[in-house]
Amino acid sequence: MSARAGSPAETPNPVPLRGVDVAPFYAGKIGRQAAEQARAGQSIIPMHFGQPTAGTPPKALAAAARVLEADPTGYVESRELIERIARYYRDSHGLEIAPARILLTAGASAALVAVFAGLFEPGDRIGVGRPGYPAYRNAVRALGREAVEIDCGAEVGFRLSAAAIGAVAPGLHGLVVASPANPTGAMLSRAQLAALARECRRLGIRLISDEIYHGLSYGEPAVSALEVDDDAVVINSFSKLYRMPGWRLGWMVAPPALATRLSPYVVNFFLTPPTISQHAALAAFEDSAELERSLASYRVNRELLLAGLRSMGIDKVSPPEGAFYLYADVGHLTRDSLAFCQQLLRETGIATAPGIDFDTLHGHRFIRFSFAVSTGEVRRALELLAPWVARQPRLEG
Numbered sequence: 001m002s003a004r005a006g007s008p009a010e011t012p013n014p015v016p017l018r019g020v021d022v023a024p025f026y027a028g029k030i031g032r033q034a035a036e037q038a039r040a041g042q043s044i045i046p047m048h049f050g051q052p053t054a055g056t057p058p059k060a061l062a063a064a065a066r067v068l069e070a071d072p073t074g075y076v077e078s079r080e081l082i083e084r085i086a087r088y089y090r091d092s093h094g095l096e097i098a099p100a101r102i103l104l105t106a107g108a109s110a111a112l113v114a115v116f117a118g119l120f121e122p123g124d125r126i127g128v129g130r131p132g133y134p135a136y137r138n139a140v141r142a143l144g145r146e147a148v149e150i151d152c153g154a155e156v157g158f159r160l161s162a163a164a165i166g167a168v169a170p171g172l173h174g175l176v177v178a179s180p181a182n183p184t185g186a187m188l189s190r191a192q193l194a195a196l197a198r199e200c201r202r203l204g205i206r207l208i209s210d211e212i213y214h215g216l217s218y219g220e221p222a223v224s225a226l227e228v229d230d231d232a233v234v235i236n237s238f239s240k241l242y243r244m245p246g247w248r249l250g251w252m253v254a255p256p257a258l259a260t261r262l263s264p265y266v267v268n269f270f271l272t273p274p275t276i277s278q279h280a281a282l283a284a285f286e287d288s289a290e291l292e293r294s295l296a297s298y299r300v301n302r303e304l305l306l307a308g309l310r311s312m313g314i315d316k317v318s319p320p321e322g323a324f325y326l327y328a329d330v331g332h333l334t335r336d337s338l339a340f341c342q343q344l345l346r347e348t349g350i351a352t353a354p355g356i357d358f359d360t361l362h363g364h365r366f367i368r369f370s371f372a373v374s375t376g377e378v379r380r381a382l383e384l385l386a387p388w389v390a391r392q393p394r395l396e397g
């Protein structure tokens with residue numbers, strides 16, 4: 001049967017493609033391969049996504065189950081949750097944050113989009129660390145702002161510094177900082193964060209602090225940017241410490257005038273975050289024993305992974321001070337981190353994230369392990385990895 005005149009089979013698309021071409025998350029490719037291998041019956045160790053495998057804290061699940069009975073279908077912005085978040089700042093950081101400064105969002109992702117859209121103009125230059133979380137650069141570009149990548153590699157301990165910001169020319173309009181950082185787990189001390197905030201203020205740069213990994217540190221607790229600069233815009237989420245990534249819930253804190261500016265952005269883009277998640281999150285705050293157990297197991301996993309990788313000759317790894325990632329230089333084994341992760345997954349079932357997600361320049365020689373898995377899975381991964389690494393040819397340089 002022939003296609004009718006004017007049918008889609010005959011007419012080339014007359015509408016030119018517009019919009020910004022944005023890079024994918026390459027870890028997603030690994031995720032799809034892992035799912036395929038799992039469907040084929042292979043056992044997978046999921047160290048590719050930043051996704052705690054222990055699941056939602058029981059108290060949060062129980063609260064959600066109770067709320068389900070009551071049919072939670074309305075748009076809701078939980079005043080109780082906002083007040084509980086304000087209490088978190090009082091208890092953990094000694095800060096009084098007026099509830100009007102707190103906006104609930106569908107994860108940190110929605111907060112980032114609202115901030116990039118609402119606080120900047122087309123063409124504005126927003127600094128992001130390299131390596132860094134890929135959505136910073138990709139979302140900034142998608143919104144017609146310019147992502148200015150600032151090198152913060154191993155030579156500077158993977159930390160953004162006031163000096164590096166001052167050296168960017170021409171200057172920046174905004175800066176995104178994360179401490180602990182993804183993918184390295186590097187953290188800024190109070191003095192370093194304060195110096196960064198001072199430099200931003202001096203240069204008129206809007207400071208955005210992504211605090212999604214707060215509560216997950218192995219030495220000193222993380223300092224909130226709000227402790228050193230009341231004007232910082234802070235983003236946080238229930239995805240990591242609270243183990244609720246699929247519930248799509250986060251928040252941001254902004255100075256009053258900026259909260260007033262950002263609130264319509266959040267509402268117009270996303271309306272309210274999921275209602276059931278807000279009830280569950282309120283209960284998650286009360287499950288601290290469970291969250292401490294997670295942190296204790298990440299601590300064990302971190303030690304095991306660091307020692308295990310070192311014993312295999314993967315020793316160019318900065319011990320992460322926070323988060324649950326280990327960013328490993330595997331440049332002696334590959335110059336194509338995506339192909340390397342794909343082969344590793346195919347041959348061992350260990351799923352990892354390729355460095356090109358985080359660093360477009362040097363990421364071809366890095367991979368990231370998430371150790372937010374069980375300790376048994378970390379042990380098993382090391383058992384599988386050691387003979388596999390030993391079989392790989394070594395590269396020069």
Ligand SMILES: Cc1ncc(COP(=O)(O)O)c(C=O)c1O
Nearest residue numbers: 050107108109133182237239250
């Ligand atoms: C540094 C960082 N910021 C933001 C996000 C997005 O998190 P959410 O699930 O809250 O949208 C992630 C997710 O991995 C992340 O690593």
